[in-house]
Amino acid sequence: MYIFDSVKKEKVEFVSLVPNAVTMYVCGPTVYDDAHLGHARSALSFDMLFRTLKSLGYSVNFIRNFTDVDDKIIKKMQKSGKSLKDITEYYIQRYNEDMDALNITRPTLTPKATENLEAMQDMIKNLLSKNIAYKISNGDIYFDTAKDKLYGKLSNKVSDETLSRIERVSEKRSDKDFALWKACHENDTVCFDASFGKGRPGWHIECSAMIEKHTKPIGGYSIDIHGGGADLLFPHHENEASQSRCATGHELAKYWMHNGFVQIDGEKMSKSLGNSFFLKDILKVYNGEIVRFYLSSIHYRNDFNFNEEDLLNSKKRLDKLYRLKKRVFDASVSKPNVEFKKSLLEAMSDDLNISVALSLIDEMIAKSNELLDTNANDKNVKKEIMANIEFINELLGFGYQDPFSYFQLGLNDELVAKINSLIKQRTDAKSQKNFALADKIREELKGMDINIMDTPNGTVWEKIS
RNA sequence: GGUUCCAUCGCCAAGCGGUAAGGCCGCAGCCUGCAAAGCUGCUAUCCCCGGUUCAAAUCCGGGUGGGACCUCCA
Numbered sequence: 240m241y242i243f244d245s246v247k248k249e250k251v252e253f254v255s256l257v258p259n260a261v262t263m264y265v266c267g268p269t270v271y272d273d274a275h276l277g278h279a280r281s282a283l284s285f286d287m288l289f290r291t292l293k294s295l296g297y298s299v300n301f302i303r304n305f306t307d308v309d310d311k312i313i314k315k316m317q318k319s320g321k322s323l324k325d326i327t328e329y330y331i332q333r334y335n336e337d338m339d340a341l342n343i344t345r346p347t348l349t350p351k352a353t354e355n356l357e358a359m360q361d362m363i364k365n366l367l368s369k370n371i372a373y374k375i376s377n378g379d380i381y382f383d384t385a386k387d388k389l390y391g392k393l394s395n396k397v398s399d400e401t402l403s404r405i406e407r408v409s410e411k412r413s414d415k416d417f418a419l420w421k422a423c424h425e426n427d428t429v430c431f432d433a434s435f436g437k438g439r440p441g442w443h444i445e446c447s448a449m450i451e452k453h454t455k456p457i458g459g460y461s462i463d464i465h466g467g468g469a470d471l472l473f474p475h476h477e478n479e480a481s482q483s484r485c486a487t488g489h490e491l492a493k494y495w496m497h498n499g500f501v502q503i504d505g506e507k508m509s510k511s512l513g514n515s516f517f518l519k520d521i522l523k524v525y526n527g528e529i530v531r532f533y534l535s536s537i538h539y540r541n542d543f544n545f546n547e548e549d550l551l552n553s554k555k556r557l558d559k560l561y562r563l564k565k566r567v568f569d570a571s572v573s574k575p576n577v578e579f580k581k582s583l584l585e586a587m588s589d590d591l592n593i594s595v596a597l598s599l600i601d602e603m604i605a606k607s608n609e610l611l612d613t614n615a616n617d618k619n620v621k622k623e624i625m626a627n628i629e630f631i632n633e634l635l636g637f638g639y640q641d642p643f644s645y646f647q648l649g650l651n652d653e654l655v656a657k658i659n660s661l662i663k664q665r666t667d668a669k670s671q672k673n674f675a676l677a678d679k680i681r682e683e684l685k686g687m688d689i690n691i692m693d694t695p696n697g698t699v700w701e702k703i704s
Numbered sequence: 705g706g707u708u709c710c711a712u713c714g715c716c717a718a719g720c721g722g723u724a725a726g727g728c729c730g731c732a733g734c735c736u737g738c739a740a741a742g743c744u745g746c747u748a749u750c751c752c753c754g755g756u757u758c759a760a761a762u763c764c765g766g767g768u769g770g771g772a773c774c775u776c777c778a
Contacts, residue, residue: 248708249720250720265778266778267778268777268778269776269777274778275777275778276778277777277778278778279778280778281778282778284778309776310776311776311777394707394773394774395707395708396706396707396708396773396774442776467778468777468778469709469772469773469778470772470773470776470777470778471777471778472773473707473773473774474774475777497778498778499709499772499778500771500772500778501778502771505771507771507772536716536717536727537716537717538717538718540709541709541710541717542709542710542771542772544716548715548716549715549716549728551728552715552716552727552728552729553716553727553728555727555728556726556727556728559727559741559742562741562742563742566742592718592719593718594717594718594719594725594726594727595718595719595725595726597717597718597726597727598717598718598725598726598727599725599726600726601726601727602725602726605742605743608741608742608743609742609743609744611742612742612743669737672737674737674738677737677738678737678738678739681738681739681740685740690740690741691739691740691741692739692740692741692742693736693739693740693741694741699741701740701741
């Protein structure tokens with residue numbers, strides 16, 4: 240397995256801390272709103288890593304957190320009058336629903352910040368006792384970045400210019416110091432007790448504390464892989480790495496991986512620009528698997544430019560897989576083709592090279608169709624093809640639907656009945672050599688986005704686009 | 705301003721020093737009543753200029769043009 244380490248900035252061979260086992264931690268969402276395309280991309284990227292590692296035989300401990308205490312959530316509380324728990328539980332459920340729709344595997348552990356306050360407080364106490372953290376007059380506790388000689392080595396991004404952009408708090412020892420604990424003020428509703436004063440945790444401390452709590456350090460590292468969106472490298476991951484290093488004496492992660500951003504029609508997607516695409520809006524129009532296939536079709540480190548035209552094009556590629564599946568649907572599953580399985584796994588083992596993987600699948604589809612053209616009833620051929628598709632699903636997470644219902648997505652019973660009736664009429668017309676009428680009916684179906692195909696076993700149809 | 709990534713066929717997109725994968729679109733053929741689907745074949749010398757090398761889309765230098773991060777963000 241080779242992965243691109245975004246700290247070393249090069250592709251490196253992955254060697255797990257413990258043989259045959261991997262611990263990976265990915266920064267999850269702050270749950271104050273519905274999940275957008277960016278959340279999907281991140282989850283999808285690491286889902287594919289998760290699946291690939293498992294297929295390679297590793298037992299994988301995959302942790303992804305929920306940030307369920309945060310200023311943005313508090314703002315939402317004030318606006319809506321709802322409780323913190325009402326808001327976060329709702330959006331956690333929404334997040335899970337949306338990710339499930341994309342067939343994203345649930346991590347082995349999904350800790351919440353509010354359920355790990357003790358671990359955070361322990362780490363803050365630890366840092367205070369070492370005089371690496373300090374309290375200012377309003378009660379806030381800051382991390383003293385000057386105490387960590389390695390601060391900045393992760394993102395390589397801490398210049399004076401950069402610092403001038405970070406929020407200035409006069410009592411901070413240095414502008415780069417960041418909050419570990421934000422003290423309660425008179426009107427604050429979200430307050431947790433701690434020996435060093437009531438308050439709530441800063442953002443960065445939660446990941447460090449949860450990793451520390453849920454994993455066992457080995458070989459100088461807490462975990463094998465730490466992942467997240469490209470924007471998190473600085474300051475979030477820099478700060479995480481620094482506070483963990485200072486608190487525990489060892490490094491946080493052996494490898495760091497960051498997924499690229501999603502743009503919409505060439506524009507950056509962000510809350511402030513107001514062009515944020517919620518997953519739920521897309522899922523109303525397109526089946527989750529189609530969205531998954533599209534979003535995963537480009538290498539995880541590249542920027543992804545989302546647009547509907549490309550989505551529709553990528554769907555055509557997935558259609559071909561399902562047409563093949565239709566041809567073998569009645570076969571049981573045997574073992575996948577050895578060469579195919581090996582090459583697919585090899586592609587994904589090369590820093591998740593999905594493009595090569597997809598081209599291998601296209602190749603398999605063409606070969607299989609050819610085989611079926613000449614050996615239509617060879618059970619062993621069919622079984623192997625089914626097994627190939629099954630393996631694609633295991634490794635890449637698509638191809639799992641019933642092939643017939645896949646081509647009927649978005650249709651209700653009434654429409655299906657009408658389509659079948661039209662096809663019957665056309666078949667009758669054909670048998671009477673009334674091709675003019677048959678073609679007219681075909682046109683009518685096409686107007687309904689229905690494609691028909693005459694096969695030796697009768698006329699079959701598909702919903703297109 | 706600092707840091708950083710990228711530029712490959714009409715569109716999407718691999719490639720990581722050894723002579724340009726794949727998909728969409730298009731064209732031709734087989735198949736078909738005609739189609740559709742499927743199969744087969746065809747379609748690029750890699751933004752520009754230098755350099756290193758027997759050999760560069762791939763490495764180095766310089767341009768040009770985009771993007772991202774540096775503020776909450778996946």
